[in-house]
Amino acid sequence: MVTRVKNWIVYRTDRASAPGWEERLLMPRESLTDILWEHRTNSNKLPKVGDRVQRFENLEDPGNGATHVKGDDWVVTEVHEFASPTTNMRIVICFCEYSPIEPEWLQMKRGKPVDEMLKALRVGH
DSSP states (O other), rough: OOOEEEEEEEEEESSSSTTTTTGGGEETTTTOOOOEEEEOOOOSSSOOTTTEEEEEEEETTTSSSOOOEEEEEEEEEEEEEEOOOOSSOOOOEEEEEOOOOOOOOOOOOOOOHHHHHHHTTTOOO
């Protein structure tokens, strides 16, 4: 049996004044941060050196789930893992370097809506 690890992945730059700093303000004090993006995942697949940070958007209905993905202007240059010895939790810090590209939005493949799958299984009837 494969144990799923709970990962908190933090992408950051080595300096808060790196490109895009104007958009990296923490709330509520609006202090500057070097964190580019973060997310949590249960996947055993972790970022590696050379990967690009991914951006997700809903191009048709912004703010309502992601429908498209693109590579961002940040490339992972270092990966550091910190695992808990007593739980299945891990923090992964990815240092990134600014390397602009002309990104292309790609539509994400999605499964059927949950309510449609439940009807097919006759759950709740």
